Amino acid sequence: MEPIRETSEAVDELDPGVEDGDLLGHLTRLANRGQEVVPDLVGVSVAGFAHGLTFTLVATAAEIAVLDGVQYLAGGPCVEGAHAKQVREFRDNVLDEEDWRLFSESTAARAVRSTLTLPVMARGRVQGTVNLYAASPAAFDGHHERLAEIFGAWASGAVANADLAFNTRRAAQAAPEQLRERLAIDTAIGIVAAQLGVDVEDAEARLRSAAVRAGVTTVELARNIVHGRERLDRDDR
Numbered sequence: 433m434e435p436i437r438e439t440s441e442a443v444d445e446l447d448p449g450v451e452d453g454d455l456l457g458h459l460t461r462l463a464n465r466g467q468e469v470v471p472d473l474v475g476v477s478v479a480g481f482a483h484g485l486t487f488t489l490v491a492t493a494a495e496i497a498v499l500d501g502v503q504y505l506a507g508g509p510c511v512e513g514a515h516a517k518q519v520r521e522f523r524d525n526v527l528d529e530e531d532w533r534l535f536s537e538s539t540a541a542r543a544v545r546s547t548l549t550l551p552v553m554a555r556g557r558v559q560g561t562v563n564l565y566a567a568s569p570a571a572f573d574g575h576h577e578r579l580a581e582i583f584g585a586w587a588s589g590a591v592a593n594a595d596l597a598f599n600t601r602r603a604a605q606a607a608p609e610q611l612r613e614r615l616a617i618d619t620a621i622g623i624v625a626a627q628l629g630v631d632v633e634d635a636e637a638r639l640r641s642a643a644v645r646a647g648v649t650t651v652e653l654a655r656n657i658v659h660g661r662e663r664l665d666r667d668d669r
Contacts, residue, residue, distance in 0.1 A: 480560025
């Protein structure tokens with residue numbers, strides 16, 4: 433299995449100080465072990481692993497294309513361009529939950545036919561999930577315990593077929609931007625703390641409060657502060 437492009441990018445965006453422990457290599461090894469147990473496994477997403485991010489791996493280049501199509505169709509009825517005609521055929525059924533679920537299944541016929549979500553526990557609380565995607569309806573039958581053992585998850589808390597549309601892939605695709613936003617906010621907090629002589633908790637509270645009062649997002653204000661400092665540094669050279 434191999435990570436989708438955004439997952440590779442997200443790992444590259446991680447702060448060098450974060451010990452990722454060869455995160456992609458570790459996830460790939462786990463996914464490949466999972467595929468030994470479930471040969472029809474076509475995707476693995478790990479959510480909440482670090483920084484509240486989702487990382488996704490898929491089986492082959494051909495399946496990536498299929499899963500992209502599934503994600504595009506299952507993501508919503510308001511689709512423009514080449515796929516608009518197909519989507520409009522289902523528009524009357526979009527508000528019917530059962531019909532939408534069946535639609536997701538039928539569009540995923542060559543890719544995701546069953547899913548298994550396993551909670552990851554730590555200190556008695558759920559810290560994240562492992563989401564597995566297979567190309568056959570009964571792929572995970574009888575394998576919950578073994579898969580939970582591989583991924584360090586909790587088999588008794590397993591939920592089947594909760595994400596036939598592979599929505600965790602969308603979350604994984606957002607991970608790089610999440611990291612960039614977090615980096616901008618953290619950098620701005622450091623600038624505010626140094627400039628005002630306050631601790632980082634106070635600096636963060638001031639940053640978020642100022643953003644609300646100004647009617648902008650925290651990341652917009654943070655990026656403005658960071659860019660201002662960068663301009664000042666360049667002028668001082």
